Amino acid sequence: MTAKIIDGKAFAATIREKVAGHVARLKEEHGITPGLAVVLVGEDPASQVYVRSKGKQTVEVGMNSFEHKLDADTSEADLLALIDTLNKDDSVHGILVQLPLPKHLDEDLVINSISPEKDVDGFHISNVGLLGTGQKSMVPCTPLGSLMMLRDHHGSLSGMNAVVIGRSNIVGKPMAQLLLGDSCTVTIAHSRTKDLAEVVRRADIVVAAVGRPEMVPGDWIKEGATVIDVGINRIERDGKNVLVGDVDFASAKEVAGAITPVPGGVGPMTIACLLANTVTACCRSNDLSEPEGLTA
Numbered sequence: 001m002t003a004k005i006i007d008g009k010a011f012a013a014t015i016r017e018k019v020a021g022h023v024a025r026l027k028e029e030h031g032i033t034p035g036l037a038v039v040l041v042g043e044d045p046a047s048q049v050y051v052r053s054k055g056k057q058t059v060e061v062g063m064n065s066f067e068h069k070l071d072a073d074t075s076e077a078d079l080l081a082l083i084d085t086l087n088k089d090d091s092v093h094g095i096l097v098q099l100p101l102p103k104h105l106d107e108d109l110v111i112n113s114i115s116p117e118k119d120v121d122g123f124h125i126s127n128v129g130l131l132g133t134g135q136k137s138m139v140p141c142t143p144l145g146s147l148m149m150l151r152d153h154h155g156s157l158s159g160m161n162a163v164v165i166g167r168s169n170i171v172g173k174p175m176a177q178l179l180l181g182d183s184c185t186v187t188i189a190h191s192r193t194k195d196l197a198e199v200v201r202r203a204d205i206v207v208a209a210v211g212r213p214e215m216v217p218g219d220w221i222k223e224g225a226t227v228i229d230v231g232i233n234r235i236e237r238d239g240k241n242v243l244v245g246d247v248d249f250a251s252a253k254e255v256a257g258a259i260t261p262v263p264g265g266v267g268p269m270t271i272a273c274l275l276a277n278t279v280t281a282c283c284r285s286n287d288l289s290e291p292e293g294l295t296a
């Protein structure tokens, strides 16, 4: 079997189109322009690229983009003061602090200082609790994008065996909650999981989010399974810098039924879902009906 390649770049473009339609309607019918504030602390090169891309795509769908670039040695008090100002600013419907933060800043404290209604990353402890209890929340962008691709490919996920490899707060745990919400039987595997290969071989859906280049080989994948590769790892191969996922794409695509590539799979969906979450946050804060198909 050669897997269907799930094209995240093309899928993300359809999400952005939907978002742009909703933004146009919000402007025309209600005189509201959704606004997204992105805060970057320091000069991490990858973060700079992601933040630039977020700003550009925000403007392209017709929303207001507010970029705040702070020095790497910014104090926690100054960062919290900026977040407080953004929390109180009615033109800002979504706030995102780009991660990772420099070591001297307490990530949990910073994230939990964002108003939960404006937490378009879905990382605030209130949103984590709401998602975990099946209530309406802001949903983390990477898991949301992964779920959208799975639903698009399968229709219903009900009753499927899903294995999420990785237990991070940003991807692994929320991904497992979303799959559970869609009635999958979910296993969360991690570095201490015994006989990981056997656990993965039982899965109809494999979500790999460990951050280890190509650690999941094709012979761990059940014939016909759907593989969502969340990993974005830069490695050197044949003297060139290349981007690879957590799954060995070459061998996995020979057994899987469908697979996301890296690059061009889950990555582009992350920013598209950020835009979707910002429109959702804007609608919720204005007591307007939420756009369909853009949330979990």
Ligand SMILES: Nc1nc2c(c(=O)[nH]1)N[C@@H](CN(C=O)c1ccc(C(=O)N[C@@H](CCC(=O)O)C(=O)O)cc1)CN2
Pocket: 050, 096, 097, 098, 099, 100, 121, 141, 142, 232, 243, 262, 263, 264, 265, 266, 267, 268, 269, 270, 271
């Ligand atoms: N506050 C947040 N910080 C971080 C998040 C997040 O969701 N919220 N996720 C990642 C980084 N990230 C967005 O911020 C992100 C990562 C990757 C991509 C992407 O499109 N990747 C491309 C490849 C890009 C490249 O060549 O480097 C792909 O996979 O095709 C978008 C966004 C950590 N921080």
